[in-house]
Amino acid sequence: MKALDGRNNIKVYNLSAGKSLPDWLTDRKRRQLSKRDVEFRRRIELIQDFTMPDVSGCVRVSPDGRYILITGTYKPRVKCYEVAALSLKFERCFDAEVVQFEILSEDYSKLVFLQEGRYVEFHNQGGRWFRTRIPKFGRDLAYHYPSCDLYFAASGSDIYRLNLHQGRFLNSLQTDAPGVNKCVFNNVHYLFTCGTEDGRIEAWDPRSRHRVGVLDCAMHMATENIQLGSYKSVKQLGITALAYNDTLTLGVGTQTGQVLLYDIRSDKPLLIKDHNDGFPITDLEFHNSAGLVLSMSPKIVKIWNKDTGAPHTSIESGVDYNDMCLVPNSGMLFLTTEDVKMQTYFLPSLGAAPKWCSHLDALIEELEEEDAPAQYDDYKFVTEDELKQLGLHDLIGSNMLRAVMHGYYIDVRLYNKAKLIANPFDYNDFMKRKVRQKISEDNQRGIQTKKLPNVNCELFERLMEEEEEKKKKKKGATAEALLKDDRFGELFSSADFQIDKDSYEFRLLNPVLSRMDKKKKKQKLQEEEEEQEFLRARGDLDDDSSDSDSIMSDMGDEEPEEKVKSDYKVKQDSKAERETWKQKLRSNDETLTRVQGSVEKKMDTSTSLNFTSADSLAELKANRKKLRKMTLADRLDMEDSSENVKQHTFGSLEMNYVIKKAPKFERLRQQQKEHQEERRKIYRSSAKLKGKFNAKESLF
Template identity: 60%
Template sequence: MQVSNINDVKIYNLSCGKSLPEWLSDRKKRALQKKDVDIRRRIELIQDFDMPTVSTNIRISRDGQYIMAAGTYKPRVRCYDTYQLSLKFERCLDSEVIKFDILSEDYSKIVFLQSDRYVEFHSQHGRYHRLRIPKFGRDFSYHYPSCDLYFVGASSEVFRLNLEQGRFLNSLQTDGSQINACDINPAHHLFAAGTTEGKVECWDPRTRTRVGLLDCALSSVTEDTEIDGLPSVSALKFNGPLQMAVGTSTGQVLLYDLRSSRPLIVKDHQYGLPIKSIQFHNSLELVITADSRIIKMWNKDNGKIFTSIEPEADVNDVCLYPNSGMLFTANEAPKMNVYYIPALGPAPRWCSFLDNLTEELEENPETTVYDDYKFVTKKDLDDLGLTHLIGSPMLEHICMATLLIYGCITR
């Protein structure tokens, strides 16, 4: 476990640490645990919580019991049972998963959008049905009142598949050349689609007519941002009936009130990388946004940074466990990261022991490397007459002796 303190917020990386090879026998594993202190002290929250090479998507069932992740290679999906803290089942697929979603309370109804234009429907026993959409898909959303699946991708059309009738319905024709992301508001079921031209089109599923248009590419250009090329929409997420966040391919996040065409806040990630995931933490009024390099948590009222996480591997997806301070990430690495942030909320019921563990660590804090040091600036060196020693190994020792003589430090 690795502990970091960013902006006075403790972040516990539960996936950090050594892992034992799978090909070792149980006897050798026990012997290694006795010899290596790091292996003995590691926290394996969920057993086998990894992929062979890369994890691409991660989701949590609505009942909170199951965590599902898709990855490669070979293309596969894994389901983890939080009550047992272990792998429940694994299924291999024919091609890589672009996105998947859990339609039921548990894992009994799952939809996979794959890279070869196929859509697979899975039940408890395995694959239930498989069909192909007309164009390559990039995202999809499920409209619960009408049982319609909305698929968007390398086309100006939004393809509608009705799961009750088992057939395609008339498509929605947008003004964009291609559509990258979509989402449906759970309150009033407004459908939003983000295009490569940087616009968000909002549609009413009841009348199948467009009711609004937002030019996010123009609004993302501010005085403090430097943008190369036309920003396209890369992520969309609704929060409540009136709030929507839009992520762009140039690294900006725009927070909208649906009653206005101007964004309330434009947050720049400063990396110029496409926004991949947007989550909301409503109890603390936070927005959790991620590109491939960094995960930022910031206040949705003023844009002030709460904290941030920079994983070692590139991030593909981020999932927040409901009503808790636990965060899961899918990465360009075999391990899927698990972060626990007590400031966001308590640990889930299935791992409530983490609260006691973190409380014990806070009661016995470890001293950091620089606790007993005093850092000096160039002006301090000018006052001491030591600027000619900059770059030499003698500078630290002479500074220490000089500061001790002058009584600046007590070490």
């Protein structure tokens, strides 16, 4: 998938773009590449196997919108894709290539194919039903639903009619042209319109089978085409595409690459749009809701306004286009090409995504920031002269080279190695390396600070501490190895190696580390609390320092002061701080006595406690022995058994709860029970009445 920048800043999304593999690779090599190559494995396919063996021809969407039918070659075939499954439903092969086909039913159950060699095949749900031929080589077909007539435009002047209800050919319509290229019915009034080789449009009424009008488009092409003199015959001015927008608007595509919009009531075109590429217009589509016209030539699809002709956007590709189909009421477009892949485009400006691919909106958001790789990124195309320069001329004929056209495909890794050996000193590469080296040196000149990694910061800090504290021990050696070994560099840089401490596996494998972390956290909290208490006490002492002089004057030359001086040595040198500490101790004498009394009471109560019996002590000892012998997993399960939510391996969670019924349902159940009890009491058996009535006796 790839986002293309169209004209006028209109986003065009190529849903079929992506990395593809060469056709000559075997299935085994394809599987191996899909495993190794991340880009190929991450490719997005909207519809699986949306390809043809060689070339895709025509494409149609069923009227019910559930199926996509595409013809192609080689061998000639038709593929039907079911959009509900986004995959192939069935595939059928033909004996001749398909020129055009039509869907006769709402789904794929009734199909008609116009083939080369004048063949016409009818298919039902099971396969081919009938095959016939027409007198001339067919070019196009159209179906008239009211009369069940199938019209064939052929290389002659006749338009052949086949009635599918009667199963026979009817009288053909005679035209004045040497050949008829296109034919179409208007879906409202069913006016039959055909485009001829000589640049004319003939209109027929299918009810009377008479021609009702002729429109000469060649004159209007001549006024707009300045290269008219270069055409040698009038056949080069033929009509190549026809499409109706509504009851009156008719779009005409010409051989000269122009699109003419007509009102069928007038012989002059409302608008003439020129592709200016010299290629014929092969298909036309009208987008009613957006008021746009989609015109396709083999090289480009142009989207423009039907009223003014102003360009909306365009779609180009490296391969030629064969057919176009716009999904109704959406912005999705299918294009068949001269390539294996059938291209799918999505234009949000035309409409929303179809219902069967509503997930496309989420994918488009991802595409805005991604670049899809080009085709065959793993292979390099080289000519024979380049092989001689690289010294790989001897590999011709081996499996290392694949001959294609005027050169060979070679693995890009082998090409890079050979190029490096053949030209070891490339001045441009040398200058680029020097510039990068200079930039890296300039960046390292600044002040370097040790930064913690974004992932596993705690593990990094613990390893650093172990390395600094004990380098001689094994822990220090392992920590140093982890920090300095390049093989473990991604442990602190990649988010894939982030340690989840809440996981069940971490608790099983690292119980000691988790407990050590808890102890360290508790120690840090205790140290912080002690520091805060000391700061508070320090603040209280500073507040009480003003009263220290009066207190000390009252104390006099008492013995407790000398006792305090001998028992407690104060580290501070200032006399004020020593006096504040003395005052604090004396003021806390009363509190100390109260605390001693409470402690004595607690000691008395603790000594009075005794166990009820010796059996309880034995049970406690036995339980302790069981706990010691239990495995770590059993201990963790026992700890988690009390919790309602449990965590299992691979991150799964288990929650236990009890479902309680509402009181309303309990009351209803009780009422039903009482009602059944009452009915059971009233119930009377009819077994006693058996045999009392005679079948012949009448009650009346």
